[in-house]
Amino acid sequence: MNTEFVKISVNDGIEKYTDAAELLKNNQVVGMPTETVYGLAGNAYSDEAVNRIFEAKGRPQDNPLIVHISEFSEIYDLVSEVPENAKRLAEAFWPGPLTMILPKAERVPLSVTAGLDTVAVRCPSHPIARNLIKSAGVPLAAPSANLSGKPSPTKAQHVYDDLKGRIPYIIDGGECDEGLESTVITLATNTPKLLRPGNVTLSQLKSVLGEVQVDDAVLNPLKKGEKVSSPGMKYKHYSPVAEIVLVRGSYNNFVKYVNDIQCESAYAMVFDNEGEGLKVPYISYGANDYKNLSHSLFDSLRELDKLGANICFVRYPDESNDDNLAVLNRLLRAAGFKVIDV
Numbered sequence: 116m117n118t119e120f121v122k123i124s125v126n127d128g129i130e131k132y133t134d135a136a137e138l139l140k141n142n143q144v145v146g147m148p149t150e151t152v153y154g155l156a157g158n159a160y161s162d163e164a165v166n167r168i169f170e171a172k173g174r175p176q177d178n179p180l181i182v183h184i185s186e187f188s189e190i191y192d193l194v195s196e197v198p199e200n201a202k203r204l205a206e207a208f209w210p211g212p213l214t215m216i217l218p219k220a221e222r223v224p225l226s227v228t229a230g231l232d233t234v235a236v237r238c239p240s241h242p243i244a245r246n247l248i249k250s251a252g253v254p255l256a257a258p259s260a261n262l263s264g265k266p267s268p269t270k271a272q273h274v275y276d277d278l279k280g281r282i283p284y285i286i287d288g289g290e291c292d293e294g295l296e297s298t299v300i301t302l303a304t305n306t307p308k309l310l311r312p313g314n315v316t317l318s319q320l321k322s323v324l325g326e327v328q329v330d331d332a333v334l335n336p337l338k339k340g341e342k343v344s345s346p347g348m349k350y351k352h353y354s355p356v357a358e359i360v361l362v363r364g365s366y367n368n369f370v371k372y373v374n375d376i377q378c379e380s381a382y383a384m385v386f387d388n389e390g391e392g393l394k395v396p397y398i399s400y401g402a403n404d405y406k407n408l409s410h411s412l413f414d415s416l417r418e419l420d421k422l423g424a425n426i427c428f429v430r431y432p433d434e435s436n437d438d439n440l441a442v443l444n445r446l447l448r449a450a451g452f453k454v455i456d457v
């Protein structure tokens with residue numbers, strides 16, 4: 116399959132979306148930018164489109180998709196009930212990087228929800244994503260547009276690298292602002308529960324909802340046989356080819372540890388303005404605050420593969436800062452929860 120790669124800018128008129136909308140109406144799939152990461156979009160009401168998404172990504176069939184809408188009011192088509200908490204969250208954070216899980220409406224196919232009776236809904240803020248949803252005239256199911264297991268794509272080129280020949284069309288809307296997937300919260304439980312941390316932070320959620328639980332799987336590996344609240348938590352994720360090892364401790368101890376280790380093609384991933392004293396090549400993944408780290412984390416993980424890294428030792432973000440929860444969650448999964456204290 117030939118993969119078209121089309122640049123669209125936020126100022127372009129709606130006529131630019133004709134080809135992508137036509138494909139979506141024909142139950143084909145399209146790579147689209149959002150403010151978080153690139154998504155692989157298809158008509159959420161079409162089993163055929165949804166199956167194409169799963170196939171192109173090589174995604175396990177039991178991992179449900181997020182459905183994207185362009186206006187809050189469209190949520191009424193997707194869920195059986197809109198509780199007050201959902202309205203409050205939408206008021207505070209939509210359009211934006213927050214996904215809410217709610218009991219699904221009958222018309223949402225089980226292929227989208229992987230058989231669950233709940234559906235994940237998000238209203239993205241990226242103008243290109245919203246224009247595309249409007250042009251297609253239907254809500255768009257869209258997981259991150261990476262091959263299953265790889266780091267999420269934050270540039271159109273990442274989508275192309277992973278999915279060329281597997282999908283017909285990619286919209287290049289430039290680099291994603293956030294760089295990290297949306298926060299996922301379920302409102303289908305008695306107490307709202309955070310399932311995946313993101314750039315809408317836990318303290319922001321609490322400021323709107325009061326009590327919010329945090330699912331164990333956010334920072335801990337699953338115990339054998341444990342039932343998951345969100346199927347995505349089961350899988351190794353965000354992994355480059357290189358083995359990722361998190362190293363927790365002072366910079367000096369990090370340098371000593373890394374310099375003592377004899378591994379072929381070893382790299383280090385450090386914070387901005389670090390690197391002094393390291394005998395292995397290193398890349399930086401931003402300043403040690405969550406906005407910076409989240410913006411370039413996935414790009415840096417993909418960079419390691421381009422460099423041919425076998426193993427990479429990564430500086431551990433400041434975990435006393437709650438805002439780092441999202442970056443820590445992704446890094447722990449990329450590392451398969453391997454953390455070394457120095």
Ligand code: TXA
Nearest residue numbers: 151153154179180233234235258259296297345346347
């Ligand atoms: O920022 C984002 O959320 C991006 C962009 C494209 O919008 N999308 C994204 O989708 O990250 P994906 O498929 O990579 O992650 C969706 C997560 C998965 O962990 C999945 O298991 C969970 O949401 N999820 C979806 N529906 C669910 C449901 N009904 N109940 C529990 N978890 C659900």
Ligand code: MG
Nearest residue numbers: 258259267296
């Ligand atoms: Mg994903």
